[in-house]
Amino acid sequence: MINIQGLRIRTRLIGLCLLIFFTRIKESLSSYSTTMTTTSTTLSPSSILPYFDFDVPRNVTVTVGQTGFLYCRVERLGDKDVSWIRKRDLHILTAGSTTYTSDQRFQVIRPENSGNWTLQIKYPQPRDSGIYECQINTEPKMSLSYNFNVIELKATITGPTDLYVKTGSDINLACKILQGPHELGNILWYKGNEIIDLATNQNEIDNINRISVDNDWTEGLTSR
Structure with missing residues (x-):
């Protein structure tokens, strides 16, 4: 005769083991999905900040009338903009490729698709001496200072x-x-x-x- 009671117990045990097995698989898949989502978020382009190339002259001296150049190189700029600021009066000289001063001696030079944002100062005078900043409009703001000296x-x-x-x-x-x-x-x-x-x-x-x-x-x- 078949032991009906024993068969029922074994069936329940097998079902319980299968339930535990599939539960563990579901938890593993959920954990893997969370890990991949976190990794994807960490490597998202929007979370990668730009950075300055510090291997440029930042203490520049010219004579009166000699055109001055302040070289700013930014890597991994993405959708951000680069601006040049005159520190003494916090005047925005340029933002992107646009000049925001009526003084035509100031101009930003940036070749197409280049990371170089060079501030050109024509016919400089001693009054133009001071600190200038190359800024990136990140949050918080990133900036690199330059000391510009004009001597006679x-x-x-x-x-x-x-x-x-x-x-x-x-x-x-x-x-x-x-x-x-x-x-x-x-x-x-x-x-x-x-x-x-x-x-x-x-x-x-x-x-x-x-x-x-x-x-x-x-x-x-x-x-x-």
Whole structure:
């Protein structure tokens, strides 16, 4: 005879095991789905912030009238905008490719699809010196500061203004630049309105240079 009671117990046990098995599978699938959703959210493009390239000059010095360039490079900009701000008065100079100042000396240069946002300052004057910021309109705001220096070179020729020498004697003149780094330009000597060309000033008899120039950078630039 078949043990009906035992068969019923075994059937219930099998059903209970299957219920537990499928419950565990459902929980595992739910956990996997949650993990994938979290990962997807973490890697979402909207959560990836832009960043600055810090390998650019941020202490820039130019002379009066020499066009200045402040280089700002932004990676992974996405849908954000880049602005240039003058720190002393918090004036917005540019936003995106648009200029927001009536001073036409300021302009942003950005090649198409480039991460470079360069602020160009034409004909700078000492009053333009100060801190400028390259900003990204993230929340909170991201910014990179630049120190822009505009200097006026001052040169003086030492010694008397009138020199009397005998024919064939040596003449020594010294010009001293009182301000500014020497790499901002070359020293040129003039006779009247013409630049002295060292290559053409040779003695026709012994074929040696009649004029020589020596520049020395110690506490200012001196050209002799």
